Amino acid sequence: MHVVVGATGTVGRTAVRLLLDAGQEVAAVTRNPAAEIPDGARTVVADPSRPATLADALHGAETVLLSPRAVGDAAAELLSLAGGFGARHVVVLSAATVDHPVGDPRFIRHFDAVEAAARESSLSYTYLRCADFAANSAAWAPQIRSGDVVRGAYAKASTSPIHERDIAEIAVEALLKDAHSGRAYVLTGPESLDQHDKVRIIGETLGRELSFVELPAEAVRSAMLAQGLPDEIPDRLLGSLADYAQHPGPTTDTVERLLGRPARSFRSWAEENTHLFSADGPS
Structure with missing residues (x-):
């Protein structure tokens, strides 16, 4: 059985489906009793930050x-518990910032700590150090549904956003095949894009001409806090963007090497998710 901790997250939900499609037994862990879990998976309502649950x-x-x-901070306890029940391998959804540091160091330290917990546990491990998710662009959906301008900070911040399905496919490979044990992979999309590029591509998939207008970082931060978001969200986002505006994030061919095909493009993600940005899309 494969236990997916974070089963309703961007990668976790896709990994659950892929494991089921491969005929595997899956326990999908979620805090939300009302979460929609694919048929065939065992739903486990628990709090991963309290491993005893x-x-x-x-x-x-x-x-x-x-x-x-x-x-959270309970990775070592959770993995010790899993090892005690006979688990043999853990795949950690880590971050490219472990290899290519940007932004607030405290967020990098958290990924470092979880990787260390896996390395020091009785389980073998694989680290998937992911670039920013293409799905993060869904945060622009309210602006795009209401107009043709996206406003944000650091227009020239450049990354190679990765499609969540590529991460999930590699995660499943690493769960099922021993060849990935002890490996750390930096996973990115196939091309570096700045904020202008991403907004333009979303517009092209919608048949609209969209533009990105840069605002001061502090104005963006204030707006995010006014929406009720915790400090951590703007701290994480704006710190990384500030550095990526100076030095683009990495671009690797790891997805192609591991899956035998090119990584999915940001355009492919946008085409699959036009419903998010359409006027009659989610509110």
Whole structure:
């Protein structure tokens, strides 16, 4: 059985479906009793930051797919518990910033700590150090549904955004195949794009001409806090963008090497998600 911690996250939900499609037994861990989990998976309502609540799910576990944001500071405790129940391998959804530091160091330290917990546990491990997700651009949806201008900070911040399905496919490969044990992979999309590029591509998929207008970072931060977001969100986002505006994030061919095909482009993600940005899309 494969335990997916963070099963309703951007990568986790896709990994659950892929494991089920491969005929695997899956325990999908979520804090939300009303979460929609694919048919065939065992739903486990628990709080990963309190590993004892996962004890029932970990009975019979072979592998764990671990989201650091889901587990908080409890990775070592969770993996010790999993190892005690016989789990043999953990795949950590880490961040490219571990290899290519940007932004506030405290966020990098958290990923470092979870990787260390995996390395020091009784389980073998694989680290997937991911670039920013293409899906992060969904945050622009309210602006795009209401107009043709996206306003934000650091217009020239450049990254190679990765499609969540590429991450999930590699995660499943690493869960099922011993060849990935002890490996750390930096996963990115195929091309570096700045904020202007991303907004333009979304507009082209919608048949609209969209533009990105740069605002001062402090104005963006104030707006995010006014929406009720915790300090951590603008701190994480704006710190990284400031550095990426000076030095573009990495671009690797790791997805192509591991999956035998090119990484999915940002355009492909935008084409699959036009419903998010359409006027009659989610509110």
